[in-house]
Amino acid sequence: MANALIRRLEAYVRLSADDRKALLLAAGEGIRTFDARRDLMREGDEPRVVNLILSGWACRYKTLPDGRRQIVALFVPGDLCDPHIYILKRMDHNVGAITPVTAAQVGRDSFERLISERPRIVQALWWHELVVTAIQREWTLNIGQRTAYERMAHLMVEMFLRLQTVGMAEGNSIEWPLTQLDLADATGLTPVHVNRTLQAMRRDGLIELAGRRLTILDMAALKSTAMFNPEYLHLEHEGAHLDANE
Amino acid sequence: MANALIRRLEAYVRLSADDRKALLLAAGEGIRTFDARRDLMREGDEPRVVNLILSGWACRYKTLPDGRRQIVALFVPGDLCDPHIYILKRMDHNVGAITPVTAAQVGRDSFERLISERPRIVQALWWHELVVTAIQREWTLNIGQRTAYERMAHLMVEMFLRLQTVGMAEGNSIEWPLTQLDLADATGLTPVHVNRTLQAMRRDGLIELAGRRLTILDMAALKSTAMFNPEYLHLEHEGAHLDANE
DNA sequence: CGATGCCTTGAGACTGTTCAAATTAGGTGG
DNA sequence: CCACCTAATTTGAACAGTCTCAAGGCATCG
Numbered sequence: 001m002a003n004a005l006i007r008r009l010e011a012y013v014r015l016s017a018d019d020r021k022a023l024l025l026a027a028g029e030g031i032r033t034f035d036a037r038r039d040l041m042r043e044g045d046e047p048r049v050v051n052l053i054l055s056g057w058a059c060r061y062k063t064l065p066d067g068r069r070q071i072v073a074l075f076v077p078g079d080l081c082d083p084h085i086y087i088l089k090r091m092d093h094n095v096g097a098i099t100p101v102t103a104a105q106v107g108r109d110s111f112e113r114l115i116s117e118r119p120r121i122v123q124a125l126w127w128h129e130l131v132v133t134a135i136q137r138e139w140t141l142n143i144g145q146r147t148a149y150e151r152m153a154h155l156m157v158e159m160f161l162r163l164q165t166v167g168m169a170e171g172n173s174i175e176w177p178l179t180q181l182d183l184a185d186a187t188g189l190t191p192v193h194v195n196r197t198l199q200a201m202r203r204d205g206l207i208e209l210a211g212r213r214l215t216i217l218d219m220a221a222l223k224s225t226a227m228f229n230p231e232y233l234h235l236e237h238e239g240a241h242l243d244a245n246e
Numbered sequence: 247m248a249n250a251l252i253r254r255l256e257a258y259v260r261l262s263a264d265d266r267k268a269l270l271l272a273a274g275e276g277i278r279t280f281d282a283r284r285d286l287m288r289e290g291d292e293p294r295v296v297n298l299i300l301s302g303w304a305c306r307y308k309t310l311p312d313g314r315r316q317i318v319a320l321f322v323p324g325d326l327c328d329p330h331i332y333i334l335k336r337m338d339h340n341v342g343a344i345t346p347v348t349a350a351q352v353g354r355d356s357f358e359r360l361i362s363e364r365p366r367i368v369q370a371l372w373w374h375e376l377v378v379t380a381i382q383r384e385w386t387l388n389i390g391q392r393t394a395y396e397r398m399a400h401l402m403v404e405m406f407l408r409l410q411t412v413g414m415a416e417g418n419s420i421e422w423p424l425t426q427l428d429l430a431d432a433t434g435l436t437p438v439h440v441n442r443t444l445q446a447m448r449r450d451g452l453i454e455l456a457g458r459r460l461t462i463l464d465m466a467a468l469k470s471t472a473m474f475n476p477e478y479l480h481l482e483h484e485g486a487h488l489d490a491n492e
Numbered sequence: 493c494g495a496t497g498c499c500t501t502g503a504g505a506c507t508g509t510t511c512a513a514a515t516t517a518g519g520t521g522g
Numbered sequence: 523c524c525a526c527c528t529a530a531t532t533t534g535a536a537c538a539g540t541c542t543c544a545a546g547g548c549a550t551c552g
């Protein structure tokens with residue numbers, strides 16, 4: 001079940017058998033399931049656990065007092081919500097399930113045991129954290145500078161690649177559980193405008209989107225209209241010098 | 247010179263004399279100065295050092311192939327650009343000086359020595375990293391959901407509070423080296439519209455902005471139009487249980 | 493005192509919004 | 523398996539916020 005995390009971390013560094021075992025052990029405790037649209041953590045809560053998404057899609061979101069809502073990040077299997085989050089006294093945002101979600105909730109103690117015993121995992125977690133932050137920056141750029149059309153194209157390419165690294169792309173298509181309202185909240189657009197932009201993307205032959213499945217018909221064109229530069233995902237195998245030699 | 251960092255980390259946890267000494271030592275090596283508008287690090291570079299801003303303002307920014315530019319973060323004295331950045335193979339963004347900047351560039355080795363010997367500093371750095379990420383999330387919300395007027399109000403309150411925690415606010419005013427073009431790039435607006443929005447804010451008696459100095463005339467009103475919730479800055483003294491007992 | 497960068501102004505155009513309603517799809521219970 | 527209920531998508535038309543382009547004014551610094 002936690003294979004996605006291992007697969008994800010191994011985008012950075014190959015882990016030893018012991019590392020993998022320790023990860024699986026930590027992820028094995030405290031597995032919880034959440035219905036779609038339920039919150040895993042809520043703003044104001046004291047964070048006590050580190051969430052690891054095992055299956056389903058989740059999101060981080062923030063709201064304004066008048067109800068405006070921004071999805072600031074998406075989580076797919078293998079994503080770790082926030083290593084060390086328990087350092088903070090209160091959550092400054094919410095984590096919500098988009099689909100039904102199963103998550104491993106690792107308590108502070110076992111998390112700290114894990115990192116105190118497995119230095120290679122510490123490195124991998126830092127890498128993970130840096131990548132998550134880099135994605136957040138790219139979203140800021142995305143919302144700040146790209147047009148609606150480019151913005152949605154960018155999000156689609158990103159999610160496709162991220163799912164691909166955990167083995168969840170099937171050819172040129174992925175599961176796409178986001179409603180148009182979710183998409184609107186993630187891109188800072190209106191649901192109505194999202195709808196119209198999707199229609200334009202279909203008309204242009206870039207994508208097919210129906211029945212909670214996204215098929216990318218022309219990846220080259222999609223990437224180029226999105227001005228997609230994959231560097232920020234840091235997907236190449238960067239920590240080769242740290243590889244476990246098993 | 248590195249007092250701002252200590253002051254900033256001590257927003258989280260009180261450090262021991264030894265901790266402080268170790269920080270000052272690390273920050274003392276490799277001090278460099280940069281002219282305004284120069285880059286400290288550039289996209290594509292291999293990151294070798296951790297930058298600590300000692301004086302001046304800097305920013306992180308990303309650009310699109312056609313020249314559009316987004317400032318995704320601002321740095322003021324006491325900010326650490328990216329602990330552990332050297333884990334990544336290449337920079338996915340630029341760090342540029344807004345004003346003349348002096349920065350301590352801590353090499354990988356001395357950085358790792360610092361954190362291997364001083365566990366309380368490790369905690370403090372994780373806190374720092376979590377706060378930086380939280381700010382990035384708030385910027386995503388800011389650009390995605392707030393109007394131009396609200397957005398600029400929010401940025402002003404944030405920078406005021408951040409400067410205040412490092413002792414660089416003077417009453418209700420701060421240095422404000424951002425040109426309207428910088429402001430536009432940071433908020434995802436047009437320079438023209440920034441100009442008009444500033445005029446509206448002045449007309450409404452919220453601020454005074456002239457000669458690179460921002461004075462907040464009505465903090466309560468500014469906060470409320472910005473829907474400012476300071477939680478994301480995690481400014482309260484959170485790590486009390488970790489305090490050095492000296 | 494001239495040059496350069498920054499700020500300001502105007503008018504018109506466009507992207508994305510608002511509001512409201514109709515249509516379709518998906519899930520559930522009978 | 524159909525009927526229903528609700529959630530999600532789609533459409534239209536008017537509107538608003540922000541942008542574009544272009545020009546003029548001001549300030550600071552050598």
